[in-house]
Amino acid sequence: MTVHLSRRYGFFASHRLxxxxxxxAENRALYGKCxxxxxHGHNYEVEVTAKAQVDPVTGRSVDLRVLDQLCETVxxxxxxxxxxxxxxxxxxxxxxxxxxxxxxxxRAWGPAFAGxxxxxxxxxxxxxxxNICDIETKDEA
Amino acid sequence: MIISKKVEFSASHICRxxxxxxxxxQRVYGPAANPQSHGHNYVVEVAIEGTPDPVTGMILDLxxxxxxxxxxxxxxxxHRLLNAEVDSFASLVPTVENMAIDxxxxxxxxxDATGRAxxxxxxxxxxxxLFVEYRGEA
Numbered sequence: 033m034t035v036h037l038s039r040r041y042g043f044f045a046s047h048r049l050x051x052x053x054x055x056x057a058e059n060r061a062l063y064g065k066c067x068x069x070x071x072h073g074h075n076y077e078v079e080v081t082a083k084a085q086v087d088p089v090t091g092r093s094v095d096l097r098v099l100d101q102l103c104e105t106v107x108x109x110x111x112x113x114x115x116x117x118x119x120x121x122x123x124x125x126x127x128x129x130x131x132x133x134x135x136x137x138x139r140a141w142g143p144a145f146a147g148x149x150x151x152x153x154x155x156x157x158x159x160x161x162x163n164i165c166d167i168e169t170k171d172e173a
Numbered sequence: 174m175i176i177s178k179k180v181e182f183s184a185s186h187i188c189r190x191x192x193x194x195x196x197x198x199q200r201v202y203g204p205a206a207n208p209q210s211h212g213h214n215y216v217v218e219v220a221i222e223g224t225p226d227p228v229t230g231m232i233l234d235l236x237x238x239x240x241x242x243x244x245x246x247x248x249x250x251x252h253r254l255l256n257a258e259v260d261s262f263a264s265l266v267p268t269v270e271n272m273a274i275d276x277x278x279x280x281x282x283x284x285d286a287t288g289r290a291x292x293x294x295x296x297x298x299x300x301x302x303l304f305v306e307y308r309g310e311a
Binding site for chain 1: 253
């Protein structure tokens with residue numbers, strides 16, 4: 033039996049939305065208050081969804097210890113209490129953060145879940161309660 | 174009778190005191206001492222105390238309260254680096270405790286000035302599992 037299991041994590045970070053190829057006026061018009069030169073911050077939440085077979089004996093699917101450790105190492109620890117502009121190459125929109133997390137998690141997924149059925153399916157990031165970005169992911173990369 | 178209004182904003186801050194050494198800041202504030210800043214989605218609940226008007230049934234027109242909160246709190250705090258852009262924190266660490274006290278100072282007189290209610294408490298949630306409440310000094 034296949035299930036889709038999701039687990040949610042959180043971290044706190046600051047950022048500033050600014051695209052260097054645009055003028056200051058264009059950046060202000062495009063990003064509004066998110067372009068404030070000093071930056072601002074959020075309580076980010078990250079939900080990782082994986083597809084896996086339910087073990088008929090244990091009734092468990094995705095090994096949560098593996099998932100927790102993987103997400104902590106790859107997604108959370110590098111960005112927790114950080115200024116995202118200093119930690120990523122692209123403009124730290126929620127979309128770009130999702131694209132980055134997709135690459136990072138896919139790269140590390142195979143080795144972490146070697147020999148297990150768990151396949152990464154989706155990453156969802158909440159920047160605020162109302163700003164949410166999903167990325168459907170392909171785990172064979 | 175007490176009525177509360179909730180508003181939200183996003184801001185960054187640095188929890189670091191110039192009166193402490195780097196080691197002490199790290200010990201006291203942990204990762205929140207990162208000088209490059211980090212941030213939160215803050216939720217503020219402002220409670221006012223009064224008696225419902227016999228005609229309108231309202232303690233205070235909540236649009237009036239909302240205007241006060243937007244002008245005195247949100248326009249000051251939202252999408253800001255608190256240490257650099259809110260004057261109260263030029264020499265005060267913007268911990269959630271100090272933020273609640275600062276917000277109280279910013280709005281208390283304006284609530285009094287309505288003649289309808291007095292400020293009861295300012296509750297500031299920094300995360301889902303951490304908030305402080307300030308009820309003034311009286």
